[in-house]
Amino acid sequence: MPEGDTLFALAAQLRPVLAGKTLSRTDFRVPRLATADLSGWRVDEVRSVGKHLLVEVSDGDRRAVIRSHLGMDGSWRVFEPGRRWTKPGHTARAVLRVDGAEVVGFALRELHVDRVGPGRPDPLAHLGPDLLGADWDPARALAHMADAVARDPSVTVSRVLLDQRVMAGVGNIYRNEICFLLGVHPTTPMRVVDAEEAVSLARRLLWHNRLRPVRTTTGLPGRADLWVYGRADRPCRRCGTPIRRVPDEDRDRIAFYCPSCQPPDR
Structure with missing residues (x-):
């Protein structure tokens, strides 16, 4: 993807x-x-x-x-x-x-x-800082996250991570993997998530994979490339619990999570 x-x-x-x-x-x-x-x-x-x-x-x-x-x-x-x-x-x-x-x-x-040219609008001006850009600015991303929570205190971590106005570059795969590494369910409100760690993980994961032929988020040997994305019903690489999948909030994506490592009520 x-x-x-x-x-x-x-x-x-x-x-x-x-x-x-x-x-x-x-x-x-x-x-x-x-x-x-x-x-x-x-x-x-x-x-x-x-x-x-x-x-x-x-x-x-x-x-x-x-x-x-x-x-x-x-x-x-x-x-x-x-x-x-x-x-x-x-x-x-x-x-x-x-x-x-x-x-x-x-x-x-x-x-x-x-x-x-002068006076012409930038069609990408609405985007947040580019996670792989030379001008990457984590402080701007954190400020945009805070603004998103201020506008809607119930906004989920999933929605914020996928919002390109917050920071540009995260898609559905990284959204799922970041949630796993944070230990939070995809529907967790962003206001209770460690925003600094979320931004740091996004930057580190994309930077590590920017020129790799095969994307990996686990650091594990062999073909263990991803923690949860695309692994529905397969055992969690950390605890062995079967990975679950649920429709996303906007219904055009699928969220994957480990019920033990990412319990909804945490």
Whole structure:
């Protein structure tokens, strides 16, 4: 599942392919970008912010950002020019061609071309501090957590961890793993959770996994990569109790927890 570490690794993969090169062809296959053409523009940087991939381009004094969000099924893949794509063509949403490579975005949940310049709004200004950003600021994340609790004292730790306005990069996998490591049930009110430890765990886990081929949160040997996520009915790696799964508050995600290590009434 694409979370902040996935996008960080993707940017690292695409940077040497695109950065410093001139776009010889662009093809944006979404209706509102059908006439957009950045051919001849230079790729200045490829980076991630939270769960967003940014390809920064310029043409003289003009600057723009090709911004995408993978969602659940999206991906960016690199091909040699003329090579057959490994994903169905009808799922392609963006094609960026440079000397020696064709970079294709498939099944992207969001795709935007944002013009950059004085007076233009930052479409990502609503995000909290990027957990993997060079300007990561835990104090800002803690302040945003405190604001979320002040607005709604009943807000759960799950909802706060997934709120990209608090800090950017945590998705469902890390939400579940952080709750386990905190020893709290996913529905525990955030006001009784150690906010500093939650922020510290989020940063450490994503940073540790930012360039790993296989994500791990346990530090255990072998294939014991995760504590609870995706392990419903299997024994807890810590106590042996079967892991349970419950629908999340917004019903589009699943929460996993150990009833013994994370009792609801703790």
